[in-house]
Amino acid sequence: xxxxxxxxxxxxxxxxxxxxxxxxxxxxxxxxxxxxxxxxxxxxxxxxxxxxxxxxxxxxxxxxxxxxxxxxxxxxxxxxxxxxxxxxxxxxxxxxxxxxxxxxxxxxxxxxxxxxxxxxxxxxxxxxxxxxxxxxxxxxxxxxxxxxxxxxxxxxxxxxxxxxxxxxxxxxxxxxxxxxxxxxxxxxxx
Numbered sequence: 001x002x003x004x005x006x007x008x009x010x011x012x013x014x015x016x017x018x019x020x021x022x023x024x025x026x027x028x029x030x031x032x033x034x035x036x037x038x039x040x041x042x043x044x045x046x047x048x049x050x051x052x053x054x055x056x057x058x059x060x061x062x063x064x065x066x067x068x069x070x071x072x073x074x075x076x077x078x079x080x081x082x083x084x085x086x087x088x089x090x091x092x093x094x095x096x097x098x099x100x101x102x103x104x105x106x107x108x109x110x111x112x113x114x115x116x117x118x119x120x121x122x123x124x125x126x127x128x129x130x131x132x133x134x135x136x137x138x139x140x141x142x143x144x145x146x147x148x149x150x151x152x153x154x155x156x157x158x159x160x161x162x163x164x165x166x167x168x169x170x171x172x173x174x175x176x177x178x179x180x181x182x183x184x185x186x187x188x189x190x
Contacts, residue, residue, distance in 0.1 A: 003078040012075040013163075019068040020156050023118060026061025026075060027145045029054045030125075031092040034142050062145075066122035073115040080108055083168055091166035094158055114155055117148045 006012060033054035040047040080095055087095065097106040104110070124141055127134045162168040 002074070003082060006075045006078040008108055009081055010169075012072070012079045013159075015068055015071045015075050016156070016159065019072045020152060021063060022061050022065035022068055023152055024149055026058050026065050027142075027149045029058035029061065030142055030145060033058060035183065056188045059129060062118075062125045069115045069118040073111050076111050079169065087162075088166055089170055090118060091162055091168050094166070095168075105154070105158075107155065107162065110151065110155050110158070114148065114152055117151070120139050121145055121148060 003018045033051050036047055036051045036054065040051065084092065084095075093099075094107055099102045104113075121141070121144065124134075124137075124144075128138055128141060163170060
């Protein structure tokens with residue numbers, strides 16, 4: 001039933017776009033709030049109000065983004081199962097490479113790692129709010145979050161390659177010799 005919903009309503013790309021937007025903006029808000037703290041040197045005023053607003057924004061976006069990452073993973077898994085047999089070997093390599101180190105960067109494996117990474121980052125972000133002791137790890141949190149965001153953007157790039165270069169999931173499209181999707185007019189030529 002879940003696979004049918006994912007396929008019928010094309011949920012994977014919808015959820016993925018939310019995941020990427022929520023998490024990258026949430027991490028950017030965290031970076032800006034951390035930079036503002038360094039600039040303000042603890043002085044009260046307009047900047048401290050802005051810092052709190054950015055931190056609240058980061059908190060909410062990180063939690064929502066982590067939840068969206070779960071949906072991204074499971075909708076992607078359902079789509080991969082449904083479309084595997086229709087993919088070219090090159091697209092299958094991008095989705096699930098078995099070649100050494102690139103296996104860890106394949107779209108499917110990286111998606112699972114990112115889901116876990118963002119769940120851990122969300123818990124860490126909650127702990128930053130709850131514990132002044134853990135607050136000392138904020139810079140480490142920002143660095144790890146930036147690495148995870150870079151991996152997330154790479155993940156989006158490989159997803160784009162699957163769709164726009166290999167036509168995965170585009171049922172009425174064919175990949176042209178230039179590597180772009182062109183409309184398949186053969187069905188309309190009767």
